[in-house]
Amino acid sequence: MPVACRAQAGRQMLEQSGFADVVIGPPVDTFGGAGGESEARLFEVFGYAFLAHKPK
């Protein structure tokens, strides 16, 4: 799977990039049952939805 970042680090990067009101959704087991499942489990990789706003 692609090299990921921690979800909260993603929030920090978004805020440092000028976005506000960042929301992160619950984890989704993206790789469960797929070929990449074992690697995903090793690094606790999940899918997340992110929402961020450009200030007015």
Place this chain on the structure above:
Amino acid sequence: MSDSIPVDPLALREEVKSKYRAVAVDPRGGYHFHTGRPLARRLGYDQAVVAALPDSAVEAFAGVGNPFSLGTLKADERVVDLGSGGGFDCFIAAGQVGPQGRVVGIDMTEEMLGRSRAAATAMGLRNVEFRQGVIEDLPVEDRSADVVISNGVINHCADKRQVFAEVRRVLKPGGRLQFADIANGKEIPAGALRNIDLWTD
């Protein structure tokens, strides 16, 4: 997340292109990730909406989450999709923004662009367009988008801050970025971070 880039960005881009070219040509080829309708079901997409789409619009879908799960798009909105692949999220977005809205998908892979354009034509969609480009340098006008979406693409980019700077450039003031991507709970060892295969598998 570190600002340093442990892999060659251009080599990474070529490797990502190669991987997703394969998905475009053979969506059921057997990858490290799910694809198509089973993946859309796993990620919580509205099954009635997905069922209404032809196979050509769904089968190369290779997202990692659901960018619409934190809010649906509004009628008439202007949308840009970073790394639109086979077009699946663009087609979902097109349905949400309606005929007066506009969706622009950006992808760097010829084979994915060919697939998404063919699917849009087959569906008779007039509010969707696909452009070739990279998401670190978007072929999109300044302050033209209400919403930028993406699904499992930003993590493939070595310079994520440049991607977010581009998103800010194309968004209107007050616009929003809603995307899905993966994140790890355990630290990835430094040696693994230099393994380009881990960025692209």
